[in-house]
Amino acid sequence: MPRAKSSVTIADVAREAGVSTATVSRVINENAPVSAATAMRVRAAIERLNYRPSAAARGLASRRTHLIGLLAEEISAPFFAPILRGIEKGAREAGLGLLIHCTQGTPAANSGYRRPLGPHNTDGILVFAGGLQEEELVYLTSLEFPVVLLHRSPPDSLDIPAVTVENKRGARELVRHLIEVHGYRRIAFLRGPEGHEDSYWREQGYREALAAADIPIEPQLLAYGGFDQKIAQQAVTAWLEQGVKPDAIFAGDDEAATGTIMALQAAGLRVPEDVAVVGFDDVYLAHPLMPPLTTVHVPIEAVGREGVRELVRLIAGGEPEPLTLLPTELVIRRSCGCQEEA
């Protein structure tokens, strides 16, 4: 394979400016004193030659890639977009590039010497929910490689910093609202995917709220909604066909809430008059939905931003913050039966 035509290198700049390559490197990285006059000459040369340092060479020599990675199972709308935006913004502000990779149905691809993201090509990685298997986390930890978990807590005995939100509290408040303000007692819950922590904690919050109001859990009011519009739609339709008709449905997340509303309306039921529906996340579609969805606001973008902040701290060798729990907030709209707030 023929060598590509070589682009301008640091040696060219050095020659042009009449200095050594070391000096050029120093003015670029600003990590050693260089006289103002020399620096100016060098900068002029860089400008003139349109020089751009090779990331590979720089990375090889300095052992820093200036890249962080994001590993996720799936880039699924609409939850992923805001978190990605937060991460991208954080990375940009920290002067880091962002490498993203989905593990979507390719667990095997994540091993062997073709592993997509790791110490060989990034300075640290962010793992969103199930984006990486536990054993891989163990391995990276043994290398002291910086990793931050998003919407997931670390495996036992591994102290990997995690950033997530107050799912349990948010769910509890939400269900409490349903009980105390609206007097609903038969409140159904649609679970999210198995093993998904957000789902787990939301269910705990749901249970706590019911327990606090002395309402027993009715097993037939618990079903699988998968944090997915279609699945939730089917689950709700199945309920209706079986004659199960709750006062209210806590759909687990907004996507499932959307499917829930569609199923209810398709069956001729009115929301919230016949059945109230609430979601979780407050993603983009919650507001324009008809009726506007009562939900719990999750600071999704902030999770991404905080994740990067934590990762940057780890990369710099700082002390990790074991857990960052971002607050959630009840957002009352109309699907619970309230009139829209002012």
Next chain:
Amino acid sequence: MPRAKSSVTIADVAREAGVSTATVSRVINENAPVSAATAMRVRAAIERLNYRPSAAARGLASRRTHLIGLLAEEISAPFFAPILRGIEKGAREAGLGLLIHCTQGTPAANSGYRRPLGPHNTDGILVFAGGLQEEELVYLTSLEFPVVLLHRSPPDSLDIPAVTVENKRGARELVRHLIEVHGYRRIAFLRGPEGHEDSYWREQGYREALAAADIPIEPQLLAYGGFDQKIAQQAVTAWLEQGVKPDAIFAGDDEAATGTIMALQAAGLRVPEDVAVVGFDDVYLAHPLMPPLTTVHVPIEAVGREGVRELVRLIAGGEPEPLTLLPTELVIRRSCGCQEEA
């Protein structure tokens, strides 16, 4: 700065397997014959040492980063998610990493030697809409650096491959449906952002459809919707306050359609009985909207996939396909006045 503790290198593998580093490199890259027995020994050594080649060293030596970049103005939901998914999937299948960067309000950051994405750190880039200024495109072209444009056509006299969709045809069919099936004559249009090509071509399609039906353009039925829910909402509210009441509103995109529906309903008007509304894109929220939105389906994910395919071809030195126009398709739901299709 102390050198980080060195990880296992190709030399370690070579020693472990009793071969030269060249041989190890050859079994990894499979680009030269290696005897089966040797290859096996090398692979075992790699496995045993948990060796992972350094991307930087590899890139420096081979002048290939195995990375492609994506440059966009903003990671805005909900249009961005599917295109990103298509790109990520395409990149993954091609064995390339994906580096993403937003230029969001930082045009200056895109010059100087800190430029985020370019020949110094990627093998080629994808530019989404206004993600990169024209002069930068000119520069990259002069370097023969692989670039593919998404939802944007190349500047004059630059033959950069572009991938986009049949906006004009889609808009024309959509408006024709409004005219021919429903008999609407006063059809308003909400433009997208200035300079946005999708917006431009959709307006052309709108104009052509009206012209074909001999309906004159009424300037007061054209307004700025910004491909944005809030802006569209305000624009429609303004119309209503001025007593402008069209038969139907073509909102430019689904986001604007959402805002349009919200504004109309807030004013006590029924959709589609009083005013019909149609969008464009068929993004995630179009279906669950109430009423379900009649729109034009845009194969967003396919744009991303095709973009990567084209970029990979360019990187491999293949002949570029100047323009890839992906088909759009009318999706009839209820907001136009139709009963939902079967």
Next chain:
DNA sequence: TGCTATACTGTAACCGCTTACAGTAAGCGC
């Protein structure tokens, strides 16, 4: 004045891989 700290700069040794080049051994046609 002599000595030392400081500011600046250059030399050159890597960083970990790829690959041109060269060499060896075996296979093949005559």
Next chain:
DNA sequence: GCGCTTACTGTAAGCGGTTACAGTATAGCA
């Protein structure tokens, strides 16, 4: 048996930066 391929392997020269180390000049200080 000889020259020529072909298959395989090793040697070593980069790739384009960073940075330890050393050197020079100047300033500060006793």
